[in-house]
Amino acid sequence: MNKELEHQFVTNLEKNQNIAHKICRIYTNDQESHNDLFQEITIQLWKAYPKFRGDSKFSTWMYRVALNTAITLYRKKKKSIRTQDYDSVHFKIKSEAYDDTAEQHLKLMYDAIKQLNDIDKALVFLYLEDKNYAEISETLGITEVNARVKMNRVKTKLQNIINP
Amino acid sequence: MDNLDLLKKDWKKQEKSIPQLSYDEIYKLIWKRSSSIVKWIFFISIIEFALGAVLNIFIADDEYWAKMEEYNLTIFLICTYVVSYIITFYFIYKFYTNYKAINATDSASVLMKTILKVRKTVKYYIGFILISSAFVFVFSMIFILRNHVLTAEPVASNMSFDWKQWLLFIGGTLLALAVILGVIWLIYTLVYGILLRRLHRNYKELKKLEM
Numbered sequence: 001m002n003k004e005l006e007h008q009f010v011t012n013l014e015k016n017q018n019i020a021h022k023i024c025r026i027y028t029n030d031q032e033s034h035n036d037l038f039q040e041i042t043i044q045l046w047k048a049y050p051k052f053r054g055d056s057k058f059s060t061w062m063y064r065v066a067l068n069t070a071i072t073l074y075r076k077k078k079k080s081i082r083t084q085d086y087d088s089v090h091f092k093i094k095s096e097a098y099d100d101t102a103e104q105h106l107k108l109m110y111d112a113i114k115q116l117n118d119i120d121k122a123l124v125f126l127y128l129e130d131k132n133y134a135e136i137s138e139t140l141g142i143t144e145v146n147a148r149v150k151m152n153r154v155k156t157k158l159q160n161i162i163n164p
Numbered sequence: 165m166d167n168l169d170l171l172k173k174d175w176k177k178q179e180k181s182i183p184q185l186s187y188d189e190i191y192k193l194i195w196k197r198s199s200s201i202v203k204w205i206f207f208i209s210i211i212e213f214a215l216g217a218v219l220n221i222f223i224a225d226d227e228y229w230a231k232m233e234e235y236n237l238t239i240f241l242i243c244t245y246v247v248s249y250i251i252t253f254y255f256i257y258k259f260y261t262n263y264k265a266i267n268a269t270d271s272a273s274v275l276m277k278t279i280l281k282v283r284k285t286v287k288y289y290i291g292f293i294l295i296s297s298a299f300v301f302v303f304s305m306i307f308i309l310r311n312h313v314l315t316a317e318p319v320a321s322n323m324s325f326d327w328k329q330w331l332l333f334i335g336g337t338l339l340a341l342a343v344i345l346g347v348i349w350l351i352y353t354l355v356y357g358i359l360l361r362r363l364h365r366n367y368k369e370l371k372k373l374e375m
Contacts, residue, residue: 010191017190021182022175042193047369102170109171127168128175155168162167 009049012058013042019059020066026113026125027070037070044069063139067125071118112161120154127151199266201363202282206259208355209289213252220245235311240303248296255289279367283360290352297348301341 013020020041024034048065052058113124119140126136137147185193232238262282266275 006191006194010187010194013190014185014187017185018179018182022179039193042190046194105167106171106174109167124168128172130172130176158167 005049009046013045013062016059016062019062022129023066023070023125026121027074027118029114037073040073041066041069060135060139063126063129064141067122067139071122074118074121108162109158112158115161116154116157119150120157123147123151123154124158199263201359201366202259202263202266202278205282205286205356205359206256206263208359209256209259212355213256216252235308237304237307240307244296244300251292251296255285255292258285276367276371279363282363286356286360290349290356293352294345294349298341298345301344305337 020038021034023041024037028034028037045062045065052061113121116124122140123136126139131139133144133147133151136151137144140147142150229238232241259282262278262285266278266282
């Protein structure tokens with residue numbers, strides 16, 4: 001019985017592992033913490049799996065649990081990550097502000113996202129994943145109106161970081 | 165906002181270059197947590213052993229051995245060193261095999277058994293440390309006392325203890341022993357206890373899944 005459950009879970013996760021990898025990309029800065037977060041997400045998913053009844057899609061459920069894991073983990077480490085990010089991003093903005101190629105611009109955007117807080121990162125992530133507001137509100141457990149308001153604020157925040 | 169939409173395009177493009185884990189690699193991740201705790205138990209036991217060995221080298225200089233010779237403790241000490249090193253090596257070996265076993269495990273029930281085994285080994289290890297400390301303490305006291313009785317010159321007639329003084333002396337010794345053992349026990353439960361508690365939590369989670 002347990003073996004069966006394990007097999008089911010691992011097969012599902014293997015198919016949907018991109019979700020976890022992409023969350024790791026938003027929330028971590030280097031390969032090592034990427035792997036750590038990926039492992040933590042796997043463990044949390046596995047722990048929660050018996051409660052997953054299949055009344056939603058595996059991927060929908062996975063977005064929720066994985067994002068929660070990233071947010072919780074990120075909160076614990078908030079201080080150290082924040083200061084580090086802040087310095088490096090500011091330095092980059094100053095030195096690269098004149099080079100306005102498309103690639104540089106994308107890099108600036110990614111760096112700016114790294115500066116956001118845990119919830120805002122989740123919002124941006126879901127936006128990039130092409131989720132609509134109904135899906136975003138369901139995944140994060142907030143109302144749709146709230147999701148819209150928050151998303152608009154995040155856009156302004158990003159704008160302010162890039163063009164201070 | 166065109167900025168974010170530009171990013172969205174890039175985000176989708178990068179989706180193809182995401183590294184993929186195989187079925188087996190994901191499978192292993194589920195069990196990793198217990199394995200890293202057991203790895204730490206193994207490492208800490210080695211660090212602890214190395215620390216003890218280094219401390220011994222620093223403490224046990226010629227002067228120390230001369231003093232021990234005076235108390236007739238040399239042979240006793242060498243024997244306890246040898247025995248305790250053998251037993252410590254045995255435990256380090258045990259911790260190592262536990263670590264290897266937990267790494268190779270691929271089913272919940274075997275993992276649960278290994279976790280129980282690890283907990284038992286650590287408990288035995290702490291028990292061994294406590295008993296050996298008590299043993300060394302009591303025997304050192306006996307040797308020192310005997311040496312004292314043999315070499316002391318009876319200066320006054322009231323040198324010998326009456327029963328009240330004996331009671332006080334033994335009580336004091338036992339109290340000192342209890343305090344020393346208490347401190348050792350506290351240190352070990354702190355160091356290993358945290359790891360054991362985490363391991364126990366994993367065990368309970370596994371058990372829930374098993375049902």
